[in-house]
Amino acid sequence: MLESLDLPGRPGDNRVVVAMSGGVDSSVAAGLLKRAGYDVVGITLQLYDHGAATHRKGACCAGQDIHDARRVAEHLDIPHYVLDYEDRFREAVIDTFAESYIAGETPVPCVACNQTVKFHDLLDTARDLGAAALATGHYVRSRKTGDRRSLYRPVDDDRDQSYFLFATTREQLDFLRFPLGDMTKAETREIARDLGLAISDKPDSQDICFVPSGKYSDVIERLKPGAAEPGDIVHVDGRVLGRHDGIIHYTIGQRRGIGVATGEPLYVVRLDADHGRVVVGPRDILATRRLALRDVNWIGDGTLVDLPPQGVEIFARVRSTRPPKPAILSYCDGTVVVDLMDSELGVAPGQACVFYDAPKGPARILGGGWIDRVATESEMAEAGMTFVDTAQGSLAQSR
Numbered sequence: 032m033l034e035s036l037d038l039p040g041r042p043g044d045n046r047v048v049v050a051m052s053g054g055v056d057s058s059v060a061a062g063l064l065k066r067a068g069y070d071v072v073g074i075t076l077q078l079y080d081h082g083a084a085t086h087r088k089g090a091c092c093a094g095q096d097i098h099d100a101r102r103v104a105e106h107l108d109i110p111h112y113v114l115d116y117e118d119r120f121r122e123a124v125i126d127t128f129a130e131s132y133i134a135g136e137t138p139v140p141c142v143a144c145n146q147t148v149k150f151h152d153l154l155d156t157a158r159d160l161g162a163a164a165l166a167t168g169h170y171v172r173s174r175k176t177g178d179r180r181s182l183y184r185p186v187d188d189d190r191d192q193s194y195f196l197f198a199t200t201r202e203q204l205d206f207l208r209f210p211l212g213d214m215t216k217a218e219t220r221e222i223a224r225d226l227g228l229a230i231s232d233k234p235d236s237q238d239i240c241f242v243p244s245g246k247y248s249d250v251i252e253r254l255k256p257g258a259a260e261p262g263d264i265v266h267v268d269g270r271v272l273g274r275h276d277g278i279i280h281y282t283i284g285q286r287r288g289i290g291v292a293t294g295e296p297l298y299v300v301r302l303d304a305d306h307g308r309v310v311v312g313p314r315d316i317l318a319t320r321r322l323a324l325r326d327v328n329w330i331g332d333g334t335l336v337d338l339p340p341q342g343v344e345i346f347a348r349v350r351s352t353r354p355p356k357p358a359i360l361s362y363c364d365g366t367v368v369v370d371l372m373d374s375e376l377g378v379a380p381g382q383a384c385v386f387y388d389a390p391k392g393p394a395r396i397l398g399g400g401w402i403d404r405v406a407t408e409s410e411m412a413e414a415g416m417t418f419v420d421t422a423q424g425s426l427a428q429s430r
């Protein structure tokens with residue numbers, strides 16, 4: 032069941048640190064590796080305290096997870112350490128999330144957490160402990176191609192976490208292992224029962240761990256009091272339709288709860304943080320065709336600079352819940368642009384755009400970047416198909 036970790040020597044010669052959240056997935060990852068004979072060490076990061084994050088007294092779910100991880104480690108008879116990463120997590124993940132929301136973006140904090148906390152700090156700790164690899168319970172696969180490892184979507188499409196791992200570097204990939212990539216969640220739970228783990232029926236974790244209620248704006252208001260400033264709700268045609276109590280209460284593509292009544296169905300099409308405005312319009316205004324990305328990570332063959340000037344065909348995923356869709360990726364004068372073959376509705380700056388080499392199945396992840404600016408079909412038509420509003424506006428004109 033467990034894919035070879037592809038480490039030199041016998042399993043017992045290799046120490047593998049497992050990032051243990053206290054959930055089913057990472058507990059099973061630890062159990063499988065222990066059963067295969069590896070020298071397994073479990074580490075749980077204390078990332079946040081629900082009491083502190085939400086100002087609710089005595090609601091420390093993180094404490095329960097740590098307790099669960101400890102019990103699993105005891106049951107598996109492996110050493111287990113709990114490391115306090117609260118300050119690091121607050122600064123690198125929660126604060127950045129709040130600031131991004133206040134700037135009118137729709138951030139993806141799980142990517143930042145993987146990059147800064149799990150695959151950076153924890154990975155360094157694993158190396159310090161003499162480990163040959165760091166394993167997690169993410170549903171994603173990595174395979175060796177040549178002398179490097181590449182990242183692929185997992186067997187279980189419903190659990191695919193590749194979108195959140197696009198920023199993983201080649202060096203990190205070489206050290207990481209994902210023992211669950213070849214399994215379905217149902218199989219994982221079955222193994223958990225087989226291993227006798229007390230958490231085998233524990234419910235799946237929340238969407239974003241530090242937003243237990245799912246209400247992002249509540250967390251942001253508590254972290255950054257006064258961040259929610261009232262402003263105008265403006266139609267794309269310029270009409271002021273009403274007032275809102277802070278752009279953090281809105282997301283691009285939102286239809287319900289906008290708070291203005293007109294004859295036509297209206298959607299949030301832009302969050303203008305500079306002027307404190309929520310811009311609304313009809314659904315077709317949301318159709319996005321071109322994206323400019325920042326902080327792009329490329330883990331396909333070659334380098335970004337080597338891409339042909341006319342670009343390459345990829346499959347782009349513009350939101351974690353959307354499937355990869357055909358697109359052209361091009362690189363010119365330091366700017367990475369993705370042209371979607373078919374428009375996508377409601378693409379939001381701050382989300383990730385992740386590149387795949389196939390639309391489904393065990394596709395390889397070629398990299399991805401953060402969506403910096405978007406151009407809708409109507410904006411492109413108005414601008415004569417040029418992407419005029421980017422930092423490098425000349426890019427589109429020169430294509």
Ligand SMILES: Nc1ncnc2c1ncn2[C@@H]1O[C@H](COP(=O)(O)OP(=O)(O)OP(=O)(O)O)[C@@H](O)[C@H]1O
Binds near residue numbers: 054074166
């Ligand atoms: N607090 C933590 N300490 C150590 N590792 C963690 C922690 N939280 C998450 N991880 C690691 O990151 C992986 C993905 O985290 P995510 O929050 O997506 O959990 P998940 O898919 O629900 O997995 P699990 O069932 O293990 O909680 C986990 O499987 C685990 O290896």
